[in-house]
Amino acid sequence: MPTTRKQARARHSPFSHLPLEIYHLIVNEAVKSGDIASLKRLRLVSKQFASNPAVLGALFRKVTLTISPDRLMQATSVMLPYVKNITFQPTEYAWGMTRTIFREIQNIASTSRVPPTKDEVDAGFEKHMLQANRLRELFESGKLARSWGNMMSRMGEGVTFEVGDWAFQPSKLPSRTPLECVAFPHRHLPNDKKHNVKKCALIYGSFGEKLFDTVIASLITAKVRPKGLIIRHQVRGGSKESYMWAHDGRLDQLDLSNLQTLWFQPQIPRWDDHDDPFGHKALAIERWRLSSVVTNLLEKTASSLREFYLFPYRNYVMGWPIAERQIIALPQLRKMRTYAVYDMYLLADLVRQAPHLNHLTMYGRPLPGNWREFFRAIRYHPSRMILSMREIVVNYLHGLGRWDLNLKRYDTAARSTRKHYQNNPFNDTMYSLENYISNHGKWSKTCDFVFLEENAEHDWANDWHYSLANGRWPGLPWTDDYESDEEEIRFWKGDAYNGEQPIDDEEANAQLTRDLAEDDRAFDSYDDEDEDEDDDAEELYPTRMRIRRPLLEETLEFHQYEESEDSEF
Structure with missing residues (x-):
């Protein structure tokens, strides 16, 4: 009898006769707060609630x-x-x-x-x-x-x-x-x-x-x-x-x-x-x-x-990737995170063949290669991208020391917000790099010095020590080396993107904005005391990449660009 009375009370309980919309609100709130234990207990109170598809979907997902x-x-x-x-x-x-x-x-x-x-x-x-x-x-x-x-x-x-x-x-x-x-x-x-x-x-x-x-x-x-x-x-x-x-x-x-x-x-x-x-x-x-x-x-x-x-x-x-045959076109790829050893040349090719890529996180040990080629692939990528690089070992000074490259969720459509050290080029590395990959600056002497290939024939050690001793920036083989108009045309008109147009995807842009605003605890939770992360969605650029070149005052939008004889390219 006690069991029968208990079941009878449960059948006539007001909770058992609530509309489905209320059940859905209860489930959504429990899932949002992570209180799955309450859902399990409520299933014992009402058979209607226990058999609700929203409840089953939340518990057995x-x-x-x-x-x-x-x-x-x-x-x-x-x-x-x-x-x-x-x-x-x-x-x-x-x-x-x-x-x-x-x-x-x-x-x-x-x-x-x-x-x-x-x-x-x-x-x-x-x-x-x-x-x-x-x-x-x-x-x-x-x-x-x-x-x-x-x-x-x-x-x-x-x-x-x-x-x-x-x-x-x-x-x-x-x-x-x-x-x-x-x-x-x-x-x-x-x-x-x-x-x-x-x-x-x-x-x-x-x-x-x-x-x-x-x-x-x-x-x-x-x-x-x-x-x-x-x-x-x-x-x-x-x-x-x-x-x-x-x-x-x-x-x-x-x-x-x-x-x-x-x-x-x-x-x-x-x-x-x-x-x-x-x-x-x-x-x-x-x-x-x-x-x-x-x-x-x-x-x-x-x-x-x-x-x-x-x-x-x-x-x-x-x-x-560590071999050319491993480079595969991934036309639908949106996110990539790697903690493996990789070849810089091949990784640049992979980025070029993934036109929708908008999240790239790197952590690991790159093989010796051309860093500039990789950053150039980011600079000219048709999609706005969130780039994170954690503790990437860069052998700067070519045998004299080690420098770790760290970028925390950098928006490649935004100008660098770091402090500009005009009198200390080495401390200016991240400022110069961020402006380069976001098309707000050229490939500077600082980037040349830090990211030069290790097999380059130059006596960097003596040059560096001599310059520090005399309070001068070391003499570099390049003085004003940045992409010319001809290089940009050749890059964009080549087969790097298989003829695809720059991306203008509203859904991808909205998702990317949401991703920027959330705390990526699993991969990007390390402390960055030098800069505060800007998560204001209103200040974000649209998905299509806007180019701001040093020699042009106006902003060119690639999706409106048409080839002509008098083009500004």
Whole structure:
């Protein structure tokens, strides 16, 4: 009777008879504030609310499937139509575990209590391996792939599939606070300085590759056209078996014609910190293998890809682009963020062949190359762009020191707001560079000095020291080197943009304005004490790029430009 009365009260509750519009307002407010727990509790109060599509869409938009024998059928037919992002998350049971490593993990995890005895460690290890072997059998029998394939075939279009990894805790902690691995509580210090990467590879490598192979097989079986693909899994660096799916024909069977977001973040624990990242032969082989994987993925998604993120766990291991064949035209690309090694010449070509690119974030180690060619591609790009460059190492003074290039969400249509140091050209570098890439200034002596190729034949060291000693700016081989009218015509009338007109996309401009106003916590949260970010949307330039050249007083808009004999070009 109590249960019946409770159900009766719930049926006649005023909350159960609210109009759908009120339900939608409740859901929108809960999603906006992140209070999903309240939605879950309200589902228990009213069946009408629990079955509302807006509620189901909010609760099941992102789901995580933990890989374990006991949770093989987590997904149900009720929630599948509402799923837009599904993550395949590994468990802590890995068949690569050894008794020695297991004992070490338990001893480290018990630093604040009495360490376990040998018998307790042995019993825990046996239990761990029992679960791990059950999991391995689940992979190798194909049962897991068939189950996931059936599940994916019942899902709708526009789903993002993510292969999870064994992530670390956020690194924004006090400098001496240890980090922990989520799967196993063995400690990691900031920047992973005491992280034994070889042990992690031994534990996680085989599991990670099996996990992703199974996801690929399931996508092929279900004939799914994913909207997004996020790859974060652990691999065995240096292994010939790594990423075989990208080279053995399986990728050709995967339909990626609708893919709009590609996130490639492999965990590659292969090299110790003391290894030379640029002189290791095995590293070069691994870098080439991984760059080929990225190229193969982009070739399959070139016509539809809008967002591309490249974040290797160790940025010096991953390199792209590093070969001419890896330059692919990406006509729909809007956002690109890379933390990998890249070639400056090739990156400039890539920017030229992505006419809609309006967000570019770079962080990593560029190979020696022509910086001016890259900045020139930004300067003449047909779309207004938000450019972020974080801790880009520039070898200025050619062997005498190091300088890190940092740009924080710079709008390439805006004039530089930095202080202009007329009597100190070296401190004027960022002012000159920002005005150059925004078409408000020429390529100055400062830019020549800082970004000159390292193989240029000039005695910069003596010239620099001599000039400092005499209080003068060093003599440079170029005095007034900027793009002439003929160079601009040749650049614009060439085949750099395949004859496309400059972009005038109101929707892209509105989205870019919204992106400027929000706080990009994930990638651009570092402090910049030298300048305040200007997020006033009313002061932003329109999407089409406006050119302000030093020799012209008026502003030329490219979308109105027509070729004629008396053109001002």
